[in-house]
Amino acid sequence: MRRTHVKSVLAGAAVLAVLTACSTDDSGGGSDTAGNDTAEQETEGSSDEWFVQADYDEQMEQMSATFSGPEDQPWLQYIEGPTTDTSQWATQESQKVCFANASISNPWRQTGWITMNQQLEVLQESKVISEMETRDAGDDDNQQIADIDYFISEGNCDVFIISPNSTAALTPAVERACETGKPVIVFDRGVETDCAATFIHPIGGYAWGIATAEFLVDNLEEGDKVVALRILPGVDVLETRWAAAEKIFEENGIEAVDYFTEANPETIKSIITDEITKGDVAGVWMDAGDGAVAAIEAFEDQGVDYPVMTGEDEMSFLRKWEETGLNGLAPVYSNFQWRTPLLAVEMIAKGEPVPTEWVLPQVPITEEERAAFLEANDGMPDGHYAKFGGEDLPGYPEVWQERQIP
């Protein structure tokens, strides 16, 4: 780990800044979720509190686990494990679904949201679901808590679907939803309660970090520098990606410097440009592909060789990756998971057991597979995700091509 702190040049300001830094870390809200029993490392970095060895090991195992379920429908695959008995909720009635969504403020969530709505159409057709009422919290914990409480008291809901904005803050609200006795389906980011009928998510952030960091380690030499571009602090699925990658970089002698960019292409360009000026940048690691093109363009503008790079399965990265011929990997945080909650509603209404923790497959796209994914998603907009998994849904491909956000 390379965390060179401010040197004597800024000595005066640094004293003050160190003081303020402590408060910054506190506000990260990470202390609640940190299982610090296993991570006994230096305490200076913020990512250490996000690193839980047991979760890391579990996800490492899951990356090579066998998934059950239909071969051609990864959104229904799962790892064998405990299931929830749903016979108490079996019904012939059409269900009213209440969906408390964290936000649709990034292209990944937008793509998933489109897919979810097309899946909804199918299930409304078959009368499993009568309607879905959605409240969008706009990335705001308080708003989402209010949304869930509204659903509980006013929503007349048969099923709750919750995609939590943040882990700790939403836990009590999810528990309140569980107390209504109706089935609760949580997906994407987790909460600290197992009261939900099912918690649906791809393998997770550590798996992302492991796949990407190992790719970079394999393709770089010891001592090479990697610039890590991170969206923002404090979100568990993003923090764990970095926590795993950082550990692997450290173990393999890769020098990694990390920055928060909020996916702002201007920030990304400035960072990369300055890092290139400082010295050779051999690799670029991203915790999400949004902004990958700006990072690559920064290398072009400086007229230096492309780095080894990990982005995401977003079309903009896949296209730029092919165009430039750089050595890269597109990790995937399976976007098709947005279909699964509604399909879980169908299973619950039929009284079929659902996996209590429904772990979906999460497989990166390699250079060999890239062409196939580019072809399959030809005509899709730049913000589209290759593994969106909606090819068999009504409206394909126009709805995704025109990116009509419901």
Add this chain to the structure above:
Amino acid sequence: MSTPTVPYRSTTVPQHQHGLAGRVAASVSTPGGAVFVLAFALLVATIFANSNFGDPGYLIRFLGRTAPIAIAAIGQYYVIVSGEFDLSMGAVIAAQVVIAGDYIGDDQSRIVPGLVLMLALGAFIGLVNGLLTTLLRVPSFIVTLATMLALAGLVRYLSGGAASGYPHDDLRQLGRGVVENVPVVEVLPYPLIILGVLCVAAVWLMRRPFGRTLVAVGDNPDAAHVKGARVWWVKTRAFMISSLAATVAGILLVGSAGVHPSVGQGYEFRAITAVVLGGVVLGGGRGWVLSAVAGAFALEQLFTLLTVLEVDSTWRDSVQGVIIIAAVAVAARAWTVGRRPSPKAPPPEPARPASVTYEPTPGTPPEQPTPGANTGGN
């Protein structure tokens, strides 16, 4: 701050009592001059930390990259020197960037109409800000904050909060292109050329009656009104210049960065900080436009320095905040130091009748400025 510019008392202007060296020293001791020293010192510190940052090829690209912020600072300068604020700047940039992505897209034939549309929208937003501030007398702080929210909503509506595709490469050339094969510095980025043109225009405009009236209005709107200035129209034009500057910054950013709703985020803060670092007094009436530009460069140089020193990402913002507070505090103190020569002679105003007869007519020669007034850095 409310002291009117009095053209008669030339003997009390310290920087004109000495030769060239004395004048330079006097200029540097005002905040408007000191910012140039600050920018230079930060540059030296950066080069000292890593000599690669002194490479001319890098420096010229750095200047090109900073051009959008400097242009935003120029726009903000006009509003601040007239005694107001423009907080809507970042939102204007974001809106323009998203419009460029959505409307122009990959269609080359839409570039020109798209640019015209964006400039018209920029002027319109400035007009609305200005009229609400001056005619309805709503504080500009609130007006532009509301404009910021309204535009942020528009951006969210247009984009859904996420990036759309990149617009046509010809448009992006404005912000991304360079003149090749320039001696010494290798390349000359287009944004830097545009900034240069705008700087010349800004200095020229501040020497025009409009610029002088603007400073007078910021210094003392009532006095300016008595002297016959149309305060509402002068201030409204300042807001229009600000929004147009934000639009130009947005056009450059579409090229240099790309399309994302987060582009432009924090620009109002960066522009205001740059202006204050440049020694322009909040509340109006004092400051030189090019000092604001230098303030923008100093601010960005500071961010680069933090990158060079590898300040940990989790507390970069804190370090930036602390340093900015320190710099602004020093800039504010420096005004008191800069004004020290005159306290022994108590000023005979404000009842001085001569100030009423002073009119900012076009023929008034730009002589004998007060230290730090809009021509003070010359």
